[in-house]
Amino acid sequence: MNKLLLRQIKKAFGDENKVPRGLSSFFQIVSDAYDGFDQDRDLAARSFDLSSQELLEANQKIRAESERQKAILEALRAATAVLQPIESTNEWLTSKDEAIYLASSLKKLIEEQKQHERELQESKTRTEQEKAKAEAILQSIGDGVFAVDLNYKIMLMNSVAEQLSGFSFIETQGKYYKDIFQFVQEKNPESPYPLFVEEVIKTGMVKKLANHTLLVKRDQTKLPISDSAAPIKDDKGNIFGAIVVVRDASREREIERVKDEFILIAAHQLRTPLGSMRWIIEMLLSYKDTSPKAREKIELINKSNKRMIILVNDLLNVSRIDQGKVQNEPTITDVCEIIKAAALEMDAEAQKRKVSIDLRLDVNIPKIMIDPKRFADVIQNLLSNAVKYNVVGGKAVIVGMLVANYIRISVADDGIGIPKEDQERVFSKFYRAANAAHSDTTGSGLGLFVVKSYVEEWGGSVRFQSVEGKGSTFYLELPVNLKNANNSYFHVPTENPPQATFPS
Amino acid sequence: MKTEQRKFTKEKGWEIISDNNLKDIAQLVFVFGDTSLLKDPKNFNEVKSFYPNAHILSGSTAGEIIGAQVLDNSMVVTAVNFTNTPLQFAQTKIAKMEDSLLVGEALANALPKEGLVHVMVLSDGLHVNGTSLVKGLTGKLPKEVAVTGGLVGDQARFKETVVGLDGVPAQDIIAVVGFYGTHIKVGYGSMGGWDPFGPERLVTKSKANVLYELDGQSALELYKKYLGDQAKDLPASGLLFPLNLRLEGRKTGLVRTILSVSDEEGSMTFAGDIPEGSYVRLMKANFERLVDGAAGAASMSHEAFGSSSPELAILISCVGRKLVLKQRVEEEVESVQDKLGQTATMTGFYSYGEICPVTPAEKQCELHNQTMTITTFSES
Numbered sequence: 100m101n102k103l104l105l106r107q108i109k110k111a112f113g114d115e116n117k118v119p120r121g122l123s124s125f126f127q128i129v130s131d132a133y134d135g136f137d138q139d140r141d142l143a144a145r146s147f148d149l150s151s152q153e154l155l156e157a158n159q160k161i162r163a164e165s166e167r168q169k170a171i172l173e174a175l176r177a178a179t180a181v182l183q184p185i186e187s188t189n190e191w192l193t194s195k196d197e198a199i200y201l202a203s204s205l206k207k208l209i210e211e212q213k214q215h216e217r218e219l220q221e222s223k224t225r226t227e228q229e230k231a232k233a234e235a236i237l238q239s240i241g242d243g244v245f246a247v248d249l250n251y252k253i254m255l256m257n258s259v260a261e262q263l264s265g266f267s268f269i270e271t272q273g274k275y276y277k278d279i280f281q282f283v284q285e286k287n288p289e290s291p292y293p294l295f296v297e298e299v300i301k302t303g304m305v306k307k308l309a310n311h312t313l314l315v316k317r318d319q320t321k322l323p324i325s326d327s328a329a330p331i332k333d334d335k336g337n338i339f340g341a342i343v344v345v346r347d348a349s350r351e352r353e354i355e356r357v358k359d360e361f362i363l364i365a366a367h368q369l370r371t372p373l374g375s376m377r378w379i380i381e382m383l384l385s386y387k388d389t390s391p392k393a394r395e396k397i398e399l400i401n402k403s404n405k406r407m408i409i410l411v412n413d414l415l416n417v418s419r420i421d422q423g424k425v426q427n428e429p430t431i432t433d434v435c436e437i438i439k440a441a442a443l444e445m446d447a448e449a450q451k452r453k454v455s456i457d458l459r460l461d462v463n464i465p466k467i468m469i470d471p472k473r474f475a476d477v478i479q480n481l482l483s484n485a486v487k488y489n490v491v492g493g494k495a496v497i498v499g500m501l502v503a504n505y506i507r508i509s510v511a512d513d514g515i516g517i518p519k520e521d522q523e524r525v526f527s528k529f530y531r532a533a534n535a536a537h538s539d540t541t542g543s544g545l546g547l548f549v550v551k552s553y554v555e556e557w558g559g560s561v562r563f564q565s566v567e568g569k570g571s572t573f574y575l576e577l578p579v580n581l582k583n584a585n586n587s588y589f590h591v592p593t594e595n596p597p598q599a600t601f602p603s
Numbered sequence: 604m605k606t607e608q609r610k611f612t613k614e615k616g617w618e619i620i621s622d623n624n625l626k627d628i629a630q631l632v633f634v635f636g637d638t639s640l641l642k643d644p645k646n647f648n649e650v651k652s653f654y655p656n657a658h659i660l661s662g663s664t665a666g667e668i669i670g671a672q673v674l675d676n677s678m679v680v681t682a683v684n685f686t687n688t689p690l691q692f693a694q695t696k697i698a699k700m701e702d703s704l705l706v707g708e709a710l711a712n713a714l715p716k717e718g719l720v721h722v723m724v725l726s727d728g729l730h731v732n733g734t735s736l737v738k739g740l741t742g743k744l745p746k747e748v749a750v751t752g753g754l755v756g757d758q759a760r761f762k763e764t765v766v767g768l769d770g771v772p773a774q775d776i777i778a779v780v781g782f783y784g785t786h787i788k789v790g791y792g793s794m795g796g797w798d799p800f801g802p803e804r805l806v807t808k809s810k811a812n813v814l815y816e817l818d819g820q821s822a823l824e825l826y827k828k829y830l831g832d833q834a835k836d837l838p839a840s841g842l843l844f845p846l847n848l849r850l851e852g853r854k855t856g857l858v859r860t861i862l863s864v865s866d867e868e869g870s871m872t873f874a875g876d877i878p879e880g881s882y883v884r885l886m887k888a889n890f891e892r893l894v895d896g897a898a899g900a901a902s903m904s905h906e907a908f909g910s911s912s913p914e915l916a917i918l919i920s921c922v923g924r925k926l927v928l929k930q931r932v933e934e935e936v937e938s939v940q941d942k943l944g945q946t947a948t949m950t951g952f953y954s955y956g957e958i959c960p961v962t963p964a965e966k967q968c969e970l971h972n973q974t975m976t977i978t979t980f981s982e983s
Contacts, residue, residue, distance in 0.1 A: 131930070132929070132930050139927075142830075142833065143887070145829065145831050146800070146801075146844075146887060149801075149828060149829055150801035150885075153801055153802055157802050463713075500695075501709070502702075502705055502706075502709050503705050503712070
């Protein structure tokens with residue numbers, strides 16, 4: 100009970116126990132109100148004190164600042180008073196003393212001037228020495244280096260860059276860098292090359308370019324290179340240009356090519372015998388008089404054979420992606436139909452694991468221009484993971500939504516999840532998370548790599564959220580007008596205008 | 604337009620307040636209530652059985668308003684039958700706060716634009732950046748269409764807010780209603796009633812709606828200093844000192860209210876953006892001005908109607924006002940009723956943010972905090 104109220108009750112009733120029955124709940128409400136008022140008053144008083152104190156401090160600061168300004172003003176006034184006579188006519192030359200004073204002042208001024216000139220000369224020499232040193236370092240670098248100013252005009256370039264481009268520095272100085280260094284993408288030489296130097300100057304961030312870049316030399320021959328660019332800043336941190344390092348990557352690229360070719364040939368060569376084995380296994384399984392024991396063994400061979408076929412196919416896919424040889428045949432596609440078909444295909448496997456597949460697709464998702472086979476690969480990969488790594492009795496939920504001009508598809512499961520330390524690498528080739536490798540599920544570690552490569556090629560993105568032991572959700576975002584769709588914009592209008600709702 | 608109301612309390616169950624036989628003909632039902640009551644599917648099904656043909660829009664609250672009464676831990680239900688006004692609905696779920704702008708745009712895109720007069724929005728109160736949501740909505744709606752509504756609440760707990768459209772309310776949902784045609788008249792008004800005090804402070808470190816430093820010093824420490832003993836009740840007690848935000852080059856200030864604090868990061872999250880380089884002042888409550896503010900908002904919302912009276916008023920008032928007014932909270936609702944007249948059916952809730960144009964003349968709406976925001980309706 101509030102102390103003030105208690106005192107008032109004592110005054111009125113003599114004792115708090117003498118309060119008439121039925122009034123005590125009323126007094127409780129009044130007591131709460133009293134407490135509230137007290138709290139408000141304390142807070143108001145406190146904020147008044149603190150705020151006065153703050154204003155007082157601010158006031159003192161302003162006063163101190165104004166004193167300082169006054170002192171500076173005084174000093175300035177004194178200084179201009181000394182100078183004023185020199186500016187005016189010679190009326191002031193009234194006495195000999197003043198003439199002597201003037202002469203000595205002039206002498207002092209001249210001496211000071213000389214001192215300044217000496218210092219300037221010294222600093223000039225120092226700057227030149229520094230410049231020569233920087234020049235020597237630049238020339239001795241094994242990679243091609245050139246720098247551009249804020250207008251993307253070439254400021255300097257070393258001899259390796261001269262060799263790589265086929266132009267001499269004298270010819271290129273002050274020219275737009277793109278007229279000298281023509282970069283193109285190996286896979287797609289016709290499409291415009293990313294404006295990475297421009298981006299470096301705009302963002303101030305160091306930028307390294309993806310592999311598969313070619314430099315078109317003066318004689319129009321093409322040289323595989325790797326390159327990176329960094330901003331040049333003055334001592335105040337202002338960007339005044341960018342430096343670009345270009346490295347001849349023909350040897351690295353050759354090694355990479357040979358490796359890819361080897362994988363492609365090896366995988367191709369493996370496919371034929373695996374196919375024959377499959378045929379023979381199926382034949383063996385069809386014999387009625389095989390003993391149960393032998394049949395069991397043949398089933399084992401059958402399973403391993405299937406796994407190897409999947410692995411070899413995945414390898415071929417990856418190798419095609421690496422070499423930029425994936426076929427792209429976009430047609431007008433109903434992505435919802437493909438998702439439904441993938442779910443149907445997965446149904447048997449899901450029932451085996453008692454996993455239920457739940458589809459929630461927004462009716463507003465339009466048809467888009469996309470390669471249906473490759474889109475199906477992406478969905479099958481994600482859905483098969485959601486089923487394979489799920490718990491018995493778990494759920495795999497696919498949600499499709501139209502968000503602005505993106506189609507967002509999420510695939511969620513209640514499965515084993517991806518451990519935190521593995522999350523960074525799940526999209527890498529041949530990588531399987533530790534808990535996936537230990538589970539009884541087989542996989543090549545290539546599925547998510549394929550998904551990411553395809554989706555990014557279409558100008559989309561893929562990301563995920565996952566908690567180990569709880570499950571994972573993969574989010575796919577595809578622009579309604581895809582990149583590489585051979586058609587800059589394709590949006591099939593729905594027959595009716597979109598109705599207002601997508602209620603759950 | 605016809606309306607009828609009922610309410611549910613744990614002590615007395617359902618009580619009918621007014622009855623106009625709207626069971627089968629109500630098109631829109633507003634349900635405002637306590638988070639745990641709204642989340643119970645039994646309660647949703649019950650409301651659905653009262654109005655089987657209506658769209659049901661529900662939101663959790665920091666206090667329910669029905670008539671001139673303010674309740675806690677209850678559900679208030681207002682059913683509306685429009686004679687000549689078509690409605691359209693859309694809802695979506697937000698995955699992360701950064702999507703607020705996109706989600707606002709998607710919702711606006713989902714509403715047909717022909718004949719659209721007004722849009723009302725109810726949004727999750729904790730996981731949405733209200734400023735971005737409003738920007739998204741208004742960016743994709745025709746200029747002459749105004750948006751009003753609010754971020755729903757959860758007492759002074761700031762734990763779980765829920766919204767529902769034709770379903771059991773859940774977290775992260777944002778729902779909109781579009782009103783169409785030439786017969787509906789909509790008015791709106793929004794006013795605060797808080798006074799800035801103390802020095803003006805420069806925002807030196809912030810990111811969207813997260814504030815770190817004022818004048819190079821921790822903003823959280825400043826609040827703790829001012830709150831004294833009541834600092835232990837943060838974030839709720841932070842509502843006693845909202846911020847008056849002045850953007851460089853703008854005369855009118857916006858009020859920003861606190862949603863959560865993080866001791867580890869020394870940061871405070873507000874219901875709307877606090878850009879670096881803007882100026883803020885602490886504000887304090889003034890009882891008379893709060894109540895006058897509510898009456899002022901009512902007068903603004905009345906302007907559109909001329910001499911006639913509105914038939915329905917949705918009141919969305921900030922949880923901060925309720926915390927300050929305490930037992931006097933009903934005074935502000937009564938002052939609204941006085942201005943609108945007894946014919947207006949009133950309902951609404953205490954919120955974590957209000958959405959309304961700054962003045963009735965302009966349609967460009969903003970996220971407000973610490974205000975009473977009123978949307979009034981009538982049909983000709």
